[in-house]
Amino acid sequence: MSLKYKFPENFWWGSATSGPQSEGRFNKKHRSVFDYWFDIEPQAFFNGVGPNVASNFYNSYKEDVKLIKEIGLNSLRTSIQWTRLIKDFETGEVDEDAAKFYNNVINEFIDQGILPVINLHHFDLPVELYEKYGGWESKKVVDLFVIFAKKCFELFGDRVKYWATFNEPMVVVEGEYLYKFHYPKLVDGKKAVQVLYNLNLASAKVIKEFKELGYDKNGGKIGIILNLTPSYPRSQEEKDVNAAKFVEDFFNNSFLDPAIKGKFPENLVEILNKDNVIWESTEEEMEIIRNNTIDFLGVNYYQPRRAKAKEEKFDESNGWMPDKYFDNYEMPGRRMNTYRGWEIYPQCMYDIAINVRDNYNNIPWYISENGMGVEGEEKYINDDGVIEDNYRIEFYEEHLSYLHKGISEGSNCFGYHTWTPIDCWSWSNAYKNRYGFIAVDLPTQIKTIKKSGRWIKEVAKNNGF
Numbered sequence: 001m002s003l004k005y006k007f008p009e010n011f012w013w014g015s016a017t018s019g020p021q022s023e024g025r026f027n028k029k030h031r032s033v034f035d036y037w038f039d040i041e042p043q044a045f046f047n048g049v050g051p052n053v054a055s056n057f058y059n060s061y062k063e064d065v066k067l068i069k070e071i072g073l074n075s076l077r078t079s080i081q082w083t084r085l086i087k088d089f090e091t092g093e094v095d096e097d098a099a100k101f102y103n104n105v106i107n108e109f110i111d112q113g114i115l116p117v118i119n120l121h122h123f124d125l126p127v128e129l130y131e132k133y134g135g136w137e138s139k140k141v142v143d144l145f146v147i148f149a150k151k152c153f154e155l156f157g158d159r160v161k162y163w164a165t166f167n168e169p170m171v172v173v174e175g176e177y178l179y180k181f182h183y184p185k186l187v188d189g190k191k192a193v194q195v196l197y198n199l200n201l202a203s204a205k206v207i208k209e210f211k212e213l214g215y216d217k218n219g220g221k222i223g224i225i226l227n228l229t230p231s232y233p234r235s236q237e238e239k240d241v242n243a244a245k246f247v248e249d250f251f252n253n254s255f256l257d258p259a260i261k262g263k264f265p266e267n268l269v270e271i272l273n274k275d276n277v278i279w280e281s282t283e284e285e286m287e288i289i290r291n292n293t294i295d296f297l298g299v300n301y302y303q304p305r306r307a308k309a310k311e312e313k314f315d316e317s318n319g320w321m322p323d324k325y326f327d328n329y330e331m332p333g334r335r336m337n338t339y340r341g342w343e344i345y346p347q348c349m350y351d352i353a354i355n356v357r358d359n360y361n362n363i364p365w366y367i368s369e370n371g372m373g374v375e376g377e378e379k380y381i382n383d384d385g386v387i388e389d390n391y392r393i394e395f396y397e398e399h400l401s402y403l404h405k406g407i408s409e410g411s412n413c414f415g416y417h418t419w420t421p422i423d424c425w426s427w428s429n430a431y432k433n434r435y436g437f438i439a440v441d442l443p444t445q446i447k448t449i450k451k452s453g454r455w456i457k458e459v460a461k462n463n464g465f
């Protein structure tokens with residue numbers, strides 16, 4: 001068959017979800033910050049739908065994995081919930097039911113020929129650790145996270161070969177400490193900077209543990225999943241270019257550089273020092289960050305960021321914010337996913353590929369999330385009861401064509417995962433926008449393959465399209 005876009009051999013064709021967004025809270029002994037937030041403020045969630053049932057994966061994982069197999073995916077990411085696996089956060093004592101559950105899930109993936117990629121943190125901090133220590137503001141929590149990670153390696157490291165320390169740690173910084181879209185919805189730039197540092201430290205400490213325990217010696221790889229939002233200036237004028245450079249350093253490179261190069265971007269450190277908001281760190285910690293970089297990178301890409309120079313002087317009377325250095329820029333004529341309010345700009349896939357190739361040692365990397373959330377997909381159901389999500393197929397094909405261009409120019413990308421295999425719970429947007437290859441009817445939990453599910457099966461089979 002002649003294909004326009006052929007991908008490298010053994011390419012990962014897969015999809016990603018997370019524990020808190022798919023499992024439901026069944027039999028979970030602790031609450032994450034999201035469980036807690038829903039318990040105290042259910043009206044903050046679209047249609048008042050919380051994480052209690054989600055897509056029922058806890059009960060239906062066997063059938064779900066079978067459906068995922070049916071759409072031809074060869075790899076799949078999910079996460080282990082800290083609040084499920086661990087009974088006692090201080091000692092790392094494991095909840096036996098949870099260990100059994102995750103063992104069954106991982107074995108099911110493997111039995112169905114699907115490579116498991118396991119992530120350790122997907123925004124789901126135990127709320128007790130926020131109340132007791134201030135969550136990621138505290139280095140004590142960093143060390144407790146290492147205890148949890150170690151348990152995961154010991155329990156599942158014989159079968160799981162691909163691990164991620166965090167999913168989108170920058171979203172924790174933005175949602176919880178800057179822009180109020182995740183509980184506890186603080187606006188505190190100084191704390192945000194400390195959290196940013198602590199998350200980097202936690203990732204490096206987990207990698208150190210992984211290596212010290214020897215999991216890298218028997219084929220294990222450990223990485224991090226970052227949401228990269230390439231930043232483009234409004235114009236080539238110096239002040240706009242500088243604004244975009246700051247945005248790139250603060251929102252992308254503050255995780256990308258430590259993860260791959262073992263150090264923070266110098267310009268950013270200089271600004272944070274000058275503004276007196278630099279994190280507290282020790283030389284010993286910096287050395288851990290320096291010496292424990294990732295084996296592979298996962299990139300979640302949804303939208304670009306556009307920046308312009310500030311139009312008015314930033315009012316610092318309420319404290320420091322990164323917004324001191326830029327304004328967001330809404331480019332006239334930009335293409336939008338109006339359901340989600342995100343710009344659609346597939347060219348970024350190429351720019352990311354070239355950035356990794358040229359500035360990050362061409363490290364092995366993959367697209368770990370890319371997707372299009374659409375509201376009201378029922379209106380696209382055809383006479384056979386199938387959602388005809390042609391818009392999603394077009395979205396994927398466009399993004400893949402730019403990724404392909406990057407790969408054909410030498411970028412070391414080994415896979416493409418979409419968000420998400422089965423419609424899942426999306427934080428405060430709950431089930432508003434659907435992303436899956438497989439639809440969920442919430443009241444009955446009946447799951448049906450969409451047209452895009454048939455499409456990806458063909459793409460995976462042919463290794464291209």
Ligand code: BG6
Nearest residue numbers: 167168340373419426427429433
């Ligand atoms: C990513 C996250 O930010 O995007 C997922 O890793 C999330 O957890 C996905 O669900 C889609 O975004 P949203 O906000 O529409 O759920």
